[in-house]
Amino acid sequence: MxxxxxxxxxxxxxxxxRPVREKFVLDDTVYLDGNSLGALPGHVPARVADVITREWGELRIRSWEESGWWTAPERVGDRIAPLLGAAPGQVVAGDSTSVNVFKAVVGAVRMAGAGRDEILADEASFPTDGYIAESAARMTGCTLRALPAARIPVEAGPRTALALVNHVDYRTGRLNDLPAVTAALHDAGALAVWDLCHSAGALPVRLDAHGVDLAVGCTYKYLNGGPGAPAYLYVREELQARFDSPLPGWNSHAVPFGMDPAYAPADGIIRGRVGTPDILSMLALEAALDVWDGxxxxxxxxxxxxxxxxxxxxxxxxxxxxxxxxxxxxxxxxxxxxxxxxxxxxxxxxxxxxxxxxxxxxxxxxxxxxxxxxxxxxxxxxxxxxxxxxxxxx
Ligand SMILES: Cc1ncc(COP(=O)(O)O)c(C=O)c1O
Ligand SMILES: Nc1ccccc1C(=O)C[C@H](N)C(=O)O
Structure with a gap:
């Protein structure tokens, strides 16, 4: 050449x-590791400094309401949603991907029909997914079968509750066929749970268009949210009323400040929340998402x-x-x-x-x-x- x-x-x-590059803090190294930790958008430090000095330092407890801290998980979820091809009200930000895998897998088993006691898992997935799926299987009395992603459409059957699949293989970079695998799972009467860590922000995902049931992903890679930034959980709107979270913390309660000893889930995606969100990381992520404008x-x-x-x-x-x-x-x-x-x-x-x-x-x-x-x-x-x-x- x-x-x-x-x-x-x-x-x-x-x-x-090309102009978007100017929005990031870069130096003369060639940084090809944004699929592990995205670079820092230049405006984020000032925003985080404001959250710390003014919202926390001056407003203190008032910020839960006045600075919009309490509703940040849904608000940030709605900022992420367009990048996933999801309409508003279906994505909530918070916790780690590992924790959201747990919520999604157990939630899917609880939604699956009677007699569905098998979980299929993409055998090449990032290890945390397999570890969590194995524990979720033990806790729910299911068996776990790890398979190559390409086998999932053929192996899914009347006992399959769900399959957990990585959209992009973290090691090889192979993109799995989300529309075809999701459709095959639905044909078998099973739910499709996707891990989008290596695809969100890098390629169109189109969750709604393909009828994906649940999905999870991190925000510290292509979404540049910062180290350990909150992950997210997507629950398709039609399934939300049946989503029975295995981690029903008080933030997911219908009336969290009612302090009722009896649990009643909030409507909508809020029921995917657990406990108090990590506000500093959450708001750093929210600011980082500005680079997607336009x-x-x-x-x-x-x-x-x-x-x-x-x-x-x-x-x-x-x-x-x-x-x-x-x-x-x-x-x-x-x-x-x-x-x-x-x-x-x-x-x-x-x-x-x-x-x-x-x-x-x-x-x-x-x-x-x-x-x-x-x-x-x-x-x-x-x-x-x-x-x-x-x-x-x-
Ligand atoms: C596909 C995938 N799932 C999950 C994780 C990690 O999850 P967590 O943020 O809980 O460490 C990663 C990367 O760390 C990943 O690449
Ligand atoms: N969260 C991390 C913390 C420390 C070091 C790497 C990671 C990664 O995210 C690795 C990534 N998931 C990977 O696909 O290799």
Whole structure:
């Protein structure tokens, strides 16, 4: 191919998302780890300082009402919803993804019809999902079957209560077929529970359009909410009245300040709440979501795929043939927003890449992971990452 650096400059020149990069705090490292921790939007520190000094420091307890702290989980949920293709009132922010997986899986078992005592789980999912699903299965008297995501449509049957599937495989970057798997689960009378950690903010998800039942995800990756930022839970509107949370804390009560010893769930997505929300993180996330103003997920997806294609071309140009093996599907419909390259010495290669200013991550046992966040990743970043990779492994 013609000089990658020149190609990169031309691609950056016509990139419609280029101005969004200016909204982030970046330096001269190439940051390709936004699929683990998104970069900091530049306006967030001032907002967090205001929350601390004024809302907490001056207004103190009054802020639960006057600063909108109490209703932040639903409000932030509604800010996330468009990125998931969800109408308002179906997403609540709070807790970790792990905790929301628990709520969603147990909630789904409780909604499943009689005789449905089997949980299917995507065997390649991020480990926390499998651990929680296994515990949820034991607690609910279900059996858990871990399978490749592609087998779920075929294996789902009359005993299946739900399947828990990762939309994008955290290791390989493979995009699972959400519409087809969801439809097959519904045909079998089962519920579809999706983990969107590696897809939300990177590609269109369209939860409502595809009739997804429940979904969870984190906000510290492509949503740039900050380390340990609150996760979210989606419960499809039609199912909310039947959603019986296994963690019915007082924040999910119909009258939380009634202090009634008897539990009565709130209507709507509020019943997905548990206890007091982590306000500092919640409001940092809320501010971080401002970077999406005027940005379409479709534009993000188009750039994400273009970055991935260009990275692969640059790897072909710079890295000796056979030295690394791409484990991410090259076909667009099967690809998330990362490229994963396998090589035997991946751990030491990544350490050296980071030392030379190219930050990706290593995933056990042999994967180099390069994540592309279209809001701030440039084509020049991608060309430089491939060039430095070529120098390190060459
Ligand atoms: C698919 C997936 N699920 C869950 C998690 C983690 O959940 P938690 O935020 O509870 O640590 C991650 C990443 O950490 C992930 O990639
Ligand atoms: N939450 C973290 C805390 C510390 C280090 C990494 C993470 C990740 O999120 C890892 C990510 N889920 C992954 O797909 O590898």
């Amino acid at each position: 013609s000089d990658p650096a020149e190609r990169a400059a031309a691609l950056d020149e016509k990139d419609e998302l 940005v379409s997920v479709e534009a993000v997806r188009a750039k994400s795929l273009a970055l991935g294609d260009f990275f692969l071309e640059c790897v072909d140009a710079y890295v000796p043939e056979g030295r690394v093996r791409c484990v991410t599907p090259r076909e667009h419909p099967q690809r998330g927003s990362q490229i994963a390259l396998a090589c035997a010495d991946a751990g030491t290669v990544m350490t050296e890449l980071i030392r030379r200013g190219v930050v990706g991550d290593f995933r056990h046992p042999d994967v180099l992971r390069f994540g592309f966040t279209p809001l701030y990743t440039s084509f020049a970043d991608v060309a430089r990452a491939a060039r430095v990779l070529g120098e390190v492994v060459g």
